[in-house]
Amino acid sequence: MHPDYLEKILNAQVYDVAIESPLDDAPTLSERIGNRLLLKREDLQPVFSFKLRGAYNKIVRLSPEKLRRGVICASAGNHAQGVALSAAKIGCRALIVMPTTTPQIKVQAVKARGAEVVLFGDSYDDSYAHALELEKARKLTFVHPFDDPDVIAGQGTIGMEILRQHPQAIHAVFCCVGGGGLISGIAAYIKRLRPETKIIGVEAVDADAMTRSLQAGKRVRLDRVGLFADGAAVKYVGEETFRLCQQYVDEMVLVDTDAICAAIKDVFEDTRAILEPAGALAVAGAKEYARRHKLKGKTLIATASGANMNFDRLRFIAERAEIGEQREAVIAVTLPEQPGAYRKFLALIGTRNITEFNYRFNDRKDAHVFVGVQVASRAESLKLIEQLRRHGYQTLDLTDDEMAKSHIRHLVGGHSPQLEHEIVYRFEFPERPGALMNFLNRMSAGWNISLFHYRNHGADYGRVLVGMQVPPGEMGEFKKFLKNLGYPHWNETSNPAYKLFLD
Numbered sequence: 001m002h003p004d005y006l007e008k009i010l011n012a013q014v015y016d017v018a019i020e021s022p023l024d025d026a027p028t029l030s031e032r033i034g035n036r037l038l039l040k041r042e043d044l045q046p047v048f049s050f051k052l053r054g055a056y057n058k059i060v061r062l063s064p065e066k067l068r069r070g071v072i073c074a075s076a077g078n079h080a081q082g083v084a085l086s087a088a089k090i091g092c093r094a095l096i097v098m099p100t101t102t103p104q105i106k107v108q109a110v111k112a113r114g115a116e117v118v119l120f121g122d123s124y125d126d127s128y129a130h131a132l133e134l135e136k137a138r139k140l141t142f143v144h145p146f147d148d149p150d151v152i153a154g155q156g157t158i159g160m161e162i163l164r165q166h167p168q169a170i171h172a173v174f175c176c177v178g179g180g181g182l183i184s185g186i187a188a189y190i191k192r193l194r195p196e197t198k199i200i201g202v203e204a205v206d207a208d209a210m211t212r213s214l215q216a217g218k219r220v221r222l223d224r225v226g227l228f229a230d231g232a233a234v235k236y237v238g239e240e241t242f243r244l245c246q247q248y249v250d251e252m253v254l255v256d257t258d259a260i261c262a263a264i265k266d267v268f269e270d271t272r273a274i275l276e277p278a279g280a281l282a283v284a285g286a287k288e289y290a291r292r293h294k295l296k297g298k299t300l301i302a303t304a305s306g307a308n309m310n311f312d313r314l315r316f317i318a319e320r321a322e323i324g325e326q327r328e329a330v331i332a333v334t335l336p337e338q339p340g341a342y343r344k345f346l347a348l349i350g351t352r353n354i355t356e357f358n359y360r361f362n363d364r365k366d367a368h369v370f371v372g373v374q375v376a377s378r379a380e381s382l383k384l385i386e387q388l389r390r391h392g393y394q395t396l397d398l399t400d401d402e403m404a405k406s407h408i409r410h411l412v413g414g415h416s417p418q419l420e421h422e423i424v425y426r427f428e429f430p431e432r433p434g435a436l437m438n439f440l441n442r443m444s445a446g447w448n449i450s451l452f453h454y455r456n457h458g459a460d461y462g463r464v465l466v467g468m469q470v471p472p473g474e475m476g477e478f479k480k481f482l483k484n485l486g487y488p489h490w491n492e493t494s495n496p497a498y499k500l501f502l503d
Contacts, residue, residue: 002243005188008153009160013060014053017089018045021158023165023301026270029283033290035171035298039267040162043279043307049231050155050305051082051145054181057154058143059086067092072140074131076102076124077231078306079145084115095140097131099123103310125235146181147238156185162301163193171298172198172289176281176305177210177252178232180241186303187248198250202285204229204260204277210237210245211252228257231278231306253285253292258320260284265321267304274314279306328355328372329381330401334394335367342449346437348388349373354437359452369452370398419450421471423478424498427464428488439464442485447478465492 021041030037042050059071070093073083080096087094094115098107101122110117120130135142144151162173173190175183180201187199203211206226213220219242225233237245255263260277263284267275275283282302290300322328335341349371356372375381381399388395429439439462451467470478482489492498 003149003153005149005153005156005185005244006192008149009156009185009189012053012057012150012153012157014057014154014157016060017056017086018053018157020161021045023162024271026267026283028270029266029287033287034296035290035300037283037286038166038299038301039271039283040158040301040303041271041273042158043273043275043304047078047081047085048307049078049082049279050158050182050303051078052085053082053157054146054148054151054154054185055079055082055143056086056089057157058148058150059083059090059092061150062092062141066141069138070094070140071143072097072131072135072138073143073145074098074124074128075145076127077106078308079143080106080110080115081113081308083143084110084113088114095131095134095138097127097134099127105310106308144238146179146184146234147240148181149240152181152185152188152240152244154185155182156189158182158303159186159189162186163190166299166301169299170194170197170301171295172200172250172286172300174200174202174253174282174286174289174300174302176229176232176278176285176303177201177203177237177245178207178234178278180210180237180245182303182305183249184238184241184244188244191248199248200285200289201245201249201252202281203252203254204232204281205254205256207233208252208254209234210242211254213237213242214245214249214252217246226257229260229277229281231276231308232281233278251289253289255281255284255288259288261317261320262322262325263287264317265325273304274307274309275304276306276309277313277317279304279308281305322355322374326378326381326399327375328399329375329384330356330370330372330398331385331388332396332398333369333371333388335369336365339446339448341367342440345369345388345393346440348391348393349384349437352384354454357452357454359449419467419469421469422450422467422493423470424451424465424467424492424495425482426490426492427466427485429462429464439487447474 021044024039024041026037026039045052071087072095073079074097076098084094084096096110096115097118097120099121100119107117121127173186175186177183183201190197201210204226209222219237222235225235227233260280263280264275267273267280267283286300286302335345353374355374358370359367385395385397447468447470450469453465
């Protein structure tokens with residue numbers, strides 16, 4: 001007989017450790033997608049994730065004998081912290097098995113909550129198998145991250161709060177899906193009381209175990225999963241969570257890394273909070289679902305499920321967010337290697353903001369330029385590419401090219417032995433719309449540009465590295481040019497890195 005989840009959720013004990021998280025408006029994003037989007041702020045929990053709800057509801061229900069022996073789990077992230085905090089609150093021992101590859105910051109966060117940490121194996125599967133061995137050997141109680149009715153009921157309290165906080169009509173609630181504990185709990189509650197409200201699951205395209213399982217009608221084990229949204233990177237969904245998702249989930253949505261990065265940026269712009277990739281999955285899914293179904297004027301709720309972000313990921317996320325929102329076109333353009341070619345090309349770009357401009361002299365016939373251009377939509381990107389091709393410029397659309405976005409844009413360069421009299425200068429100029437265009441127009445003093453690198457970093461000033469062929473007899477004129485230009489500049493011609501990689 002299956003559990004009565006309405007009863008289990010109503011009787012769940014979570015508020016000794018969890019807060020009733022706010023349901024916040026996302027006004028900027030709502031306006032952009034044409035629907036009212038509300039964020040269920042589970043990122044504000046004491047461990048910055050919803051996971052402590054299920055962990056505490058499981059542990060607090062154990063018998064005194066089991067509590068005396070202690071609990072064990074396998075996790076590299078949010079579940080580990082939820083179990084550690086819950087066990088500390090109740091006063092029982094907690095043993096957490098984590099992969100040896102777990103970042104030290106996460107290991108220390110678990111230890112700081114009083115748990116004992118055992119590092120074992122290279123992957124979660126290795127840690128999980130070892131945890132099951134230790135469970136038997138030490139007579140501990142295993143706290144599963146998702147496939148347990150008490151854990152599911154603890155997460156289901158989020159659904160209870162949503163309906164209490166928003167008694168009006170809700171078109172759809174979006175949940176990130178890893179093993180399925182969160183969406184199962186929320187769906188079990190909401191579908192009993194508001195069956196007309198859609199429950200939509202969201203997975204990363206490279207970690208789509210629930211989507212494939214629902215399509216196949218049975219649980220499907222993935223050979224591998226992408227780890228960008230590591231908090232939801234599960235190869236095999238739970239047995240009970242799969243049963244509940246079959247019963248209650250209306251649709252699954254898949255989103256890619258760029259869409260997740262864009263969602264992180266969207267939430268930051270509305271809340272100034274930075275979600276982890278798995279924590280932003282539901283927001284990315286809500287945007288995609290609204291676009292796909294052409295929704296307008298509906299109320300959508302997305303669970304902002306976690307904020308345990310590794311700081312060193314922020315640079316990558318910022319780089320990819322504009323592409324994910326389809327607000328940056330990444331293109332490769334072939335220009336004739338002749339004076340004035342740049343200006344003609346830039347005239348076609350028009351008033352659009354250039355986010356990146358990479359070029360290195362290759363031969364005396366053609367110049368290959370790697371360019372990022374800020375656009376309003378994907379349609380504008382395609383229109384720009386068509387316009388460039390119409391004017392005779394060979395143009396390659398790299399916006400969806402993973403290798404180009406991850407690697408090639410950082411590797412544009414190389415040695416150019418054909419060049420004579422090349423000097424290399426680094427410039428700074430005030431970063432504002434049209435600044436790069438203005439800079440290039442001022443530089444049209446007759447010297448051939450042999451190297452150009454610019455990337456908009458979101459700072460107050462732009463940074464450009466430029467190589468120019470200036471004959472020795474024209475250096476006096478070049479010095480005058482620098483003075484009239486008025487930008488801070490540094491001569492990098494003798495820089496050893498230039499000599500090694502670009503000369």
